Amino acid sequence: MPNFTVLASAGGLTEAVGEISHTLGIDARIFLANLACFAIVMLVLKRFAYGPVLAMLEERRKRIAQMQADAERVRQELAKAEADRQRVLQEAGARADRILEEAKQAAAQLRDVELKRVREEADRVLAQAREAAARDVARLREELQCEVGRLAVQMAERVARQTFTPQDQERLAAETMRNLPA
Amino acid sequence: MLKVGFGVLCMRTTGRQLIVWAATALPAWSACASETGEAHHGLPLESQRLFDLCGIPITNSMIECIAAGALIVLVAQLATRKMTFVPGRLQNFVEWLVESLYEFLEGFLGPHLVKRTFWVLATLFIFILMTNWVGLLPGGGSIGWGVQTPHGFKVTEPLMRGANADVNMTLGFALFFTVMWFVWSLQEQGPVGMIKHLFAPKGGMKGWMLGLMTLLFFFVGLVEVFQVLLVRPLAFTFRLYGNIYAGENLMETLLMFKHGGWLVAVLGYFLEILVGLIQATVFMLLAAAFTLLMCQHEESGESTGDGAHPAQH
Numbered sequence: 005m006p007n008f009t010v011l012a013s014a015g016g017l018t019e020a021v022g023e024i025s026h027t028l029g030i031d032a033r034i035f036l037a038n039l040a041c042f043a044i045v046m047l048v049l050k051r052f053a054y055g056p057v058l059a060m061l062e063e064r065r066k067r068i069a070q071m072q073a074d075a076e077r078v079r080q081e082l083a084k085a086e087a088d089r090q091r092v093l094q095e096a097g098a099r100a101d102r103i104l105e106e107a108k109q110a111a112a113q114l115r116d117v118e119l120k121r122v123r124e125e126a127d128r129v130l131a132q133a134r135e136a137a138a139r140d141v142a143r144l145r146e147e148l149q150c151e152v153g154r155l156a157v158q159m160a161e162r163v164a165r166q167t168f169t170p171q172d173q174e175r176l177a178a179e180t181m182r183n184l185p186a
Numbered sequence: 187m188l189k190v191g192f193g194v195l196c197m198r199t200t201g202r203q204l205i206v207w208a209a210t211a212l213p214a215w216s217a218c219a220s221e222t223g224e225a226h227h228g229l230p231l232e233s234q235r236l237f238d239l240c241g242i243p244i245t246n247s248m249i250e251c252i253a254a255g256a257l258i259v260l261v262a263q264l265a266t267r268k269m270t271f272v273p274g275r276l277q278n279f280v281e282w283l284v285e286s287l288y289e290f291l292e293g294f295l296g297p298h299l300v301k302r303t304f305w306v307l308a309t310l311f312i313f314i315l316m317t318n319w320v321g322l323l324p325g326g327g328s329i330g331w332g333v334q335t336p337h338g339f340k341v342t343e344p345l346m347r348g349a350n351a352d353v354n355m356t357l358g359f360a361l362f363f364t365v366m367w368f369v370w371s372l373q374e375q376g377p378v379g380m381i382k383h384l385f386a387p388k389g390g391m392k393g394w395m396l397g398l399m400t401l402l403f404f405f406v407g408l409v410e411v412f413q414v415l416l417v418r419p420l421a422f423t424f425r426l427y428g429n430i431y432a433g434e435n436l437m438e439t440l441l442m443f444k445h446g447g448w449l450v451a452v453l454g455y456f457l458e459i460l461v462g463l464i465q466a467t468v469f470m471l472l473a474a475a476f477t478l479l480m481c482q483h484e485e486s487g488e489s490t491g492d493g494a495h496p497a498q499h
Contacts, residue, residue, distance in 0.1 A: 028353040029232020033242050038251055038349070039358040045255040046309040053262040054305050057284040060269050067271070 153184060229327075229434050233352040234343050246344055247352035250326070254316040254349060287311060294474050299481055302373070303474070306366050310359060311470040314350060318430060318462030321348030322455065327434065350430040350465070353423060360422035363473050364414070367480065374481040383480065384410050418476065422469065429465050433458045 024030075160176065168176065233247035265280035273281055287308045292300040320326070330344035349355045371380050385407035387399035437458060440451040 027231055029245075030353055030357065031243065034233070034245055034248065034352075035354040035358055037242050037244075037248055038352070038355045039362060041248070041251050041255050042309075042313055042355075042358060042362070045258055045313055046305065048259050049262055049309050049312070050305040052259075052266055053280065054284060054308065056266045056269055057281050058288065060271075061281060061285055061288075064271065 156180070229347075229351065229431065229438060231431075233347050233354070236343065236345070245352065245354075246330070246347040247349045247355060250321055250346040251317060251349035251355060253346065254313065254320040257320065258312060258316050283312070284308070291470075291474060294471075295478050299370075299374070299478065302370060303366075303477055306363070307470050307474055307477075310363065310473060311466050314359070314426065314469055315462060315466035317349035317355070318465060319459065321346070321351070321430070321434070322458055322462065327438070348430050348434050350426050351434050353427050356423045356427040357419070359426065359469065360419040363422065364419050367414075367473075367477055370477055371480045380480075422472070426465055426469060429461060433461050 157177075157180070160180065161173070165173070233245035235243045235245050236249070237244050261276070262280065265276045269277060288300065288304055291304055291307055294300075295303060326346050326348070327344045328341055329346070330341045332339055332341035332343070334340075371383075375383055385404050387396060387403040389399065391399045437451060437454055440454045441447050443450060
């Protein structure tokens, strides 16, 4: 500041600036030419470098984000599919177990029913057999009684013919006929 | 005269000699410089006019500026001509550069402000970096016109000179950013908001304190305007110019060493590569910081975008 004051007070500020400019080679034409060169480079870079590069970077960022989102979605879908598969497998297993259990129960039920039916059939057959046997026994017994009675009558008739009088024979026959079961 | 030896090719042109150093000429550079043995006066402060084109003087720093600009445009064109979803090497490199810069500035300025300012700040960084690095290419300051001295050939007008070792270039960056800063501030704050931002008292004072603060902040605002219009452009201009000019001088001085100068110069060369990167970063960061400071909204104390505060980054 003192230098400025001195220079200004001496009226030499303009001369001082001119001298500095001359010493340093400051020239308006060179200055403008340099500035134009810089401006051209700046405009070219803005048009052909920054714009396309930043657009490409943004595009790449978007694509990467999209790819990440897609990958995340695929991962979630895969996890969901895996969960679905596990769930289906579990459901299938449970259903198979249930079917197996039901089959076992049905088989057991069928076995019981069949066993019962067979037993009833066997009981029925046995009862029929018993009834038939009883009927045969009764029939045979009747036949035997008839036969025994006939044989007894024949025997008695033969004995009576040999030992008893005809009156005795008639009396004994009458008594025998009375004693015979109805 | 055509001289070929130790990586040095000298050709006579119209009264002048164009000396072409081979690309691998750092040792030759050192040796030749040592052979001349002249008192070293360093790089001139101003760039040298080579010829005129349509009334415009073409200087050696402009040649370097155009070369760097052409290289940037070429790389950008090659990388983005046929962009694919799966990038090739060049496209991948350019995408990495743009994305890194964008994310860095977005973290600093917020998503809203970075959309408005990215193309300028990123170009400032890339252009300054490229001009710094292209100026370091072997042959950058050693191909040109010169004179034959008793101690050998001496290049007096190099074909190229670091673009940022010319005040015209760095002043151009500074004034261009100042204009853009003004435009962005108007867009974000509006004329009234800008005036309030510069001159209105802050802190919610009342009573006589408000009057005192109004007066105080008015003078602070005047200082701020002075700083924005004069100090900041000058600081931008001479910070970059000084660093690059000093770096070129340093390299030239290192090459004057008679014993092992080229080895020291190689080390200095890597230092200059780092300085070139740092200066480009500093310029971009300061520009971003000044933009953020002005485009912050007073009522929320946050940037226009996502409320990111520079202190948080």
